[in-house]
Amino acid sequence: MLPDGDGFSLIREFRQHSDVPVLILSACDADDDRLLGLGLGADDYLTKPFLPRELILRINNILKRVYGSNQPALERDSLLLGDILIDFSSGLIHSGKTEKSLTAKEFAILKKLSENRGNIVTADSICQAAWEDGYYGYENTLMVHIRRLREKIEKDPSHPQYLLTVRGMGYKLAKDS
Amino acid sequence: MLPDGDGFSLIREFRQHSDVPVLILSACDADDDRLLGLGLGADDYLTKPFLPRELILRINNILKRVYGSNQPALERDSLLLGDILIDFSSGLIHSGKTEKSLTAKEFAILKKLSENRGNIVTADSICQAAWEDGYYGYENTLMVHIRRLREKIEKDPSHPQYLLTVRGMGYKLAKDS
DNA sequence: GATAAAATTAAGGTAAAAGTAAGGATAGCG
DNA sequence: CGCTATCCTTACTTTTACCTTAATTTTATC
Numbered sequence: 001m002l003p004d005g006d007g008f009s010l011i012r013e014f015r016q017h018s019d020v021p022v023l024i025l026s027a028c029d030a031d032d033d034r035l036l037g038l039g040l041g042a043d044d045y046l047t048k049p050f051l052p053r054e055l056i057l058r059i060n061n062i063l064k065r066v067y068g069s070n071q072p073a074l075e076r077d078s079l080l081l082g083d084i085l086i087d088f089s090s091g092l093i094h095s096g097k098t099e100k101s102l103t104a105k106e107f108a109i110l111k112k113l114s115e116n117r118g119n120i121v122t123a124d125s126i127c128q129a130a131w132e133d134g135y136y137g138y139e140n141t142l143m144v145h146i147r148r149l150r151e152k153i154e155k156d157p158s159h160p161q162y163l164l165t166v167r168g169m170g171y172k173l174a175k176d177s
Numbered sequence: 178m179l180p181d182g183d184g185f186s187l188i189r190e191f192r193q194h195s196d197v198p199v200l201i202l203s204a205c206d207a208d209d210d211r212l213l214g215l216g217l218g219a220d221d222y223l224t225k226p227f228l229p230r231e232l233i234l235r236i237n238n239i240l241k242r243v244y245g246s247n248q249p250a251l252e253r254d255s256l257l258l259g260d261i262l263i264d265f266s267s268g269l270i271h272s273g274k275t276e277k278s279l280t281a282k283e284f285a286i287l288k289k290l291s292e293n294r295g296n297i298v299t300a301d302s303i304c305q306a307a308w309e310d311g312y313y314g315y316e317n318t319l320m321v322h323i324r325r326l327r328e329k330i331e332k333d334p335s336h337p338q339y340l341l342t343v344r345g346m347g348y349k350l351a352k353d354s
Numbered sequence: 355g356a357t358a359a360a361a362t363t364a365a366g367g368t369a370a371a372a373g374t375a376a377g378g379a380t381a382g383c384g
Numbered sequence: 385c386g387c388t389a390t391c392c393t394t395a396c397t398t399t400t401a402c403c404t405t406a407a408t409t410t411t412a413t414c
Binding site: 053090 | 208211212215216218219220221228230231234235238241242295296297343344345346349352
Binding site: 280281282283315317318321322344345 | 390391392393394395400401402
């Protein structure tokens with residue numbers, strides 16, 4: 001029903017040259033048409049009326065299959081502080097050309113702060129996140145880890161601009177400026 | 178509506194371990210069910226009644242996509258570390274003129290790391306990939322295999338430059354430099 | 355200026371991983 | 385059916401990187 005020919009011959013010809021995925025969106029849901037379309041190598045066949053969301057999902061599924069790499073986005077799992085980038089999936093801190101790595105505790109603490117960036121996080125709740133078991137009596141240890149973190153992410157660890165202390169409450173990660 | 182649970186949680190769990198294609202054949206064609214199924218990573222969703230021929234066609238299309246000929250199989254299925262090349266399709270390690278081979282467990286472990294190159298992979302998830310059955314209690318064994326792998330792919334196995342340990346978390350394959 | 359909170363430092367302890375060797379399983383072959 | 389070689393697992397000791405402790409100094413707030 002296209003103005004200059006029918007869709008089926010279009011696909012047939014197209015398929016001879018290309019493997020690019022094809023999804024047919026048709027007004028006819030006659031069984032024969034559907035079978036023909038799929039038989040010619042279309043990846044999917046949807047008939048009107050259809051749910052917009054279903055169309056999106058079907059497209060996504062086809063693309064995932066064709067171009068692979070259905071890896072959960074790693075980009076999102078990172079933290080940008082000024083010109084240094086912390087990548088949690090690799091556990092690395094990139095600043096310019098140099099790379100430092102995070103230890104397990106540093107990782108857990110920074111992750112927790114990162115998840116609540118801009119907000120105060122009490123020492124208690126940081127400990128809770130970093131020490132599964134009885135998270136008390138680690139306040140002092142936490143301080144030492146904070147210091148180490150600052151040495152890794154701050155220009156001047158003694159005058160931090162990102163990992164800030166909130167006296168009497170805990171710490172917080174400065175919101176991006 | 179399965180005797181021992183619902184199909185959706187089955188798929189959800191299945192998708193965490195496997196990329197094998199899934200086609201849902203359901204009695205319900207409620208829109209919500211269809212969307213949920215596709216959203217969880219099913220490749221297609223057919224409702225009864227359906228034409229047997231359509232089922233066949235849809236299966237064929239999926240299979241073509243997944244296992245089809247448009248795979249640049251070799252490129253994707255190999256790993257280059259410095260000047261040594263690991264070819265997963267043959268299970269061989271080429272370095273210069275010498276060739277070593279990977280054992281089954283070494284293969285599985287290295288594959289898993291290779292698929293997540295640059296990212297930390299927990300010991301648990303490596304075990305999960307290498308030992309289908311109850312993947313607990315293999316941490317020690319895993320270490321021994323890691324050692325063997327290092328002897329095969331590292332210049333100085335005791336000071337690895339590719340297969341790195343992330344203390345307290347797992348291992349990772351260094352990104353190419 | 356007093357006081358409590360946090361920073362700083364260095365040393366030591368400790369659990370995680372490395373390393374090694376020997377025993378068991380398994381598959382291939384005669 | 386047994387033999388052999390290869391691979392996997394277990395068990396144990398050693399090493400090391402990270403974490404913790406503890407004691408002193410600095411800083412912020414009242």
